Amino acid sequence: MKHQKIVVIGGGASGLLAAIIAKRGHANVTILERNPKLGKKILATGNGRCNYTNQFTKAEHYNHPAFVEHALDVFGAKKTIQFFEKLGISPRIEDLGKAYPMSEQASSIVDVLVYETEQLGIEVLCNAKVVHVKKQQNQFFSTLSDGQIIKSDKVILATGGKAMPGSGSDGNGYQIAESFGHHITQLFPSLVKLKLNSPYLKSMDGVKIQGTVQLLDQNQVVQTEKGDVLFTSYGISGPTILQISRKANEMLAEHLEVKIKVILLDQMTKEDIERRFQMMQDKPLEVSLIGLVHKKIIPSMIKEAGIHNPAIRFSLLTPKEKGKLASLMLDWRFTVVDSKGYEDAQVTAGGVDVSEINPLSMESRLVPGLYMTGEILDIDGLCGGYNLQWAWSSAYLAGKHASI
Ligand SMILES: Cc1cc2nc3c(=O)[nH]c(=O)nc-3n(C[C@H](O)[C@H](O)[C@H](O)COP(=O)(O)OP(=O)(O)OC[C@H]3O[C@@H](n4cnc5c(N)ncnc54)[C@H](O)[C@@H]3O)c2cc1C
Known part of the structure; x- marks a missing residue:
């Protein structure tokens, strides 16, 4: 069996989970994160408490219900709660099904994800901003801002949207997607004052x-x-x-x-x-x-x-x-x-056109071996744990399929 070499671009919510799933699937995984640390945005979620899912998540809570349906069937709220419980997060369910860590600290989610990446031996490069990705002869070449080039069989693009640009997700991932011929639908801030x-x-x-x-x-x-x-x-x-x-x-x-x-x-x-x-x-x-x-x-x-x-x-x-x-x-x-704009928004509406992505695997229909997860896609949900749930659900599919 070939061990896939996978590069995950972005060590946020979806990148971390995709990396863990891919590594558990025996892939050789490297996370490239532009920030000095992983999971920066997660720390700001849920007013510092991280509303990491919603017990009642359904496809109709998102802008493209048909697209998200399979991902939610495979790895929905119940599986997410179980996944995090195994990592140490006891769920605390509040009004309208919102789930938080019992510790009420968003940092708990980051801590357990980071611990798991270390346990699994996932390679993590921080301060590693990807500026360009190209595919040649079935291999991907991710170029970092310092000129370093990382080669891989597959790439999972998990660079997030444009909301809260100070977290590292400033929309630069859209250009990477566009360089592969993907289209970006109209973008606008959502869950915003x-x-x-x-x-x-x-x-x-x-x-x-x-x-x-x-x-x-x-x-x-x-x-x-x-x-x-x-x-x-x-x-x-x-x-x-x-x-x-x-x-x-x-x-x-x-x-x-x-x-x-x-x-x-x-x-x-x-x-x-x-x-x-x-x-x-x-x-x-x-x-x-x-x-x-x-x-x-x-x-x-x-x-x-x-x-x-x-x-x-x-x-x-x-x-x-x-x-x-x-x-x-x-x-x-x-x-x-x-x-109040992207600075203040919790999520970006719009993103990579989902008709160009296979909803069963999150693989690009245009570029085999390229996967996309989380907010970079034209998927957004209501307030209440649905956006992180999308990050986890899409990441699960991408991590699983990329490692095959
Ligand atoms: C203030 C706030 C509160 C929120 N609260 C909640 C909540 O309680 N519940 C909920 O469900 N959702 C919440 N959200 C939304 C949720 O955080 C996002 O939808 C989710 O984090 C998206 O995950 P992602 O993996 O797609 O992107 P992100 O988590 O944004 O991760 C993307 C990562 O990619 C990195 N990156 C970007 N470009 C590059 C590059 N070129 N090279 C290398 N690395 C790169 C970034 O630095 C970042 O670490 C909140 C958002 C905000 C801003």
């Missing part, structure tokens, strides 16, 4: 509410998310916003007008609000809203309703003004102008 155009951002900065947000395309609701919403000096953030950011950025890229409807009081009806107004008739307007909406929102809401005197007695408001106040509580619209 959004910038709004609103005169009230300064005064509402820091307000956190439990509400509902809806993404609108020409007044039609295209996505609804319920939960924490955080107003900031540049716009809006929180888990609800991260979830709608993919679609919002996709619409921005298409130059569509992007509006967000915020339902501040999603547990109240218009009638509930009107009943409350009735009880507050004698109070000054600005006082009458205390206890109903966040205090920092009140001045902005009064201005947005077109009322110039915040101290006016509530009973003196016109029916139109009262109606406007009530409607802002249930439907306040904001215009999205941009996102």
Whole structure:
């Protein structure tokens, strides 16, 4: 049996797992990582706790469900939890199926992966940035920035996307893929905070509410998310916003007008609000809203309703003004102008066109022996452990098939 010589470019989430699987499959494996250490981005995941999978992962949590299906069938959440349990990670399952290491430290995931690579005798070259890869007579030649050339039978390209470029994943891997004739679909940041155009951002900065947000395309609701919403000096953030950011950025890229409807009081009806107004008739307007909406929102809401005197007695408001106040509580619209970009994004939407990749093995359909894993591919998932799960699932297939 021939022992394949495999070069894994990128020692992040998918590169590490692919290397381990390939080495267990008796391949001769070398990881080339541009950073001084392996797994830098993993340390930042899950707010430093690493939400490494989601118990309820399904193909529909991703942008190309048909493409990811096989990888998830072969190495889905259950297998991932078992894989990491064997390495020492006891799972701690939290709300909505999110899995974290019991230690609540993302560094635990890196530590056990690195320990396993050492145990298996995987060769690791750090400070090794690959600048070029070519294939000649069934051999790959990976050139490092210092001119060194590493020869291999197979290459697994695990260089990540463009999100958080300081982690080493700055999108340079797309050029390597393109040099082999692969196409890159439109790229945009996902799971990212959004910038709004609103005169009230300064005064509402820091307000956190439990509400509902809806993404609108020409007044039609295209996505609804319920939960924490955080107003900031540049716009809006929180888990609800991260979830709608993919679609919002996709619409921005298409130059569509992007509006967000915020339902501040999603547990109240218009009638509930009107009943409350009735009880507050004698109070000054600005006082009458205390206890109903966040205090920092009140001045902005009064201005947005077109009322110039915040101290006016509530009973003196016109029916139109009262109606406007009530409607802002249930439907306040904001215009999205941009996102915080790749620096702030958790994941890149878009990547290597998946029609050029075999979903059963992650091998390129254009270049036999070239495999791709993780975020470099045009695959992204929702927030909640799905993106790392994709890194592990795709890496498992690539590591297994490359070693054959
Ligand atoms: C702040 C933050 C929080 C996140 N939290 C979560 C979470 O809790 N749960 C979740 O599921 N997902 C999370 N993600 C997303 C997840 O981390 C990524 O989807 C995942 O790491 C992608 O794995 P990857 O192997 O494709 O790329 P990466 O993990 O980015 O690894 C790519 C590696 O390749 C190296 N590299 C790049 N180019 C070269 C080159 N030319 N030569 C050599 N090396 C190179 C890079 O230095 C890097 O180490 C988060 C992302 C961010 C930014």
